[in-house]
Amino acid sequence: MINKNEILQITPGKGFLFNGSLMEGYKVYNPYVEHNLFQRVLREICFKCPFLPHKIWFNKDIYKETPKYVIISDPLITVEYLQWVQSIFPGAQLNFLYGNMVGKAKHIFPSQVPKGWRIWTYDDYDSRKYGLRHFHENGYFKLYVKPKEPPVYDVLFVGKDKGRGEYLLQLEKKLNGMGLRTKFVIVADGKLSKRKAYYQKSMDYDDITTLIAKSRSVLNIALDNQQGITMRDLESLFFEVKLLTTNKNIVNTDIYFPNNVYIVDGLNIDDLPNFLDEKYVPRPQEVKDRHSYDHFIEVIIGSK
16 A cells, blocks of 8 residues: 655646646645746746756745655656756655657656656557656546536547647548547647647646546547557546547557447548447456556556
């Protein structure tokens, strides 16, 4: 049994991971002190100038903690920040987690992570390519799950563009032409990204889970070479809705069951309506337990 008081999590933003960790009793902090977009832009400019002080942006609230384990998520984290945390907690087990594929987000590369940090990834491909520790059971927060409602949508996609926007538009058009009801929310990769006509406003995760609860399936368009289990896959598992995914490696995971998971191959989806009409078969409870956030933390801190 893990002692949550011994674990310090650091992750940017106030989204899925930050709020979920708080709800389930973990200590979690933002890495930087910034309260609005102007300060965020100012910090990023400051970080690009080596002669400007960077530590003024570091969140000093972590000084009051005495963790046995430190877990830091990858987005926006710098080498200097990792060195600073290491100097504060020299006796702690230090874990740096890639929640994104290497090179697909604003983060440092594995070769830049200071010695002394245990480097993890959720993705099989990145684990082999960069020699990283691999957590196979990505974790989901059970407190996010809402009761299912009568379905309003057949296929739901909510996510960042990440170069998938044009394909998503083509796929949605094909789905609508087949008489399927869709809800596609494509948002920009970042606040400073070039705007596209089909971009919509980002959504709070609470609103996204409301949509999932009233959908028959969730759609996951994997990035190039992506093989690991993602949040869309876990939403399918915990909400007990069907999963449509381009990740063929999903068949090698314990999430997979033929009635529940459909492999999307381009626009070759003519048999999708029949798949959606098949009954969803809930996975055993032990599968959900393996993909709970508590178990995920146990894997990270308990691995030698």
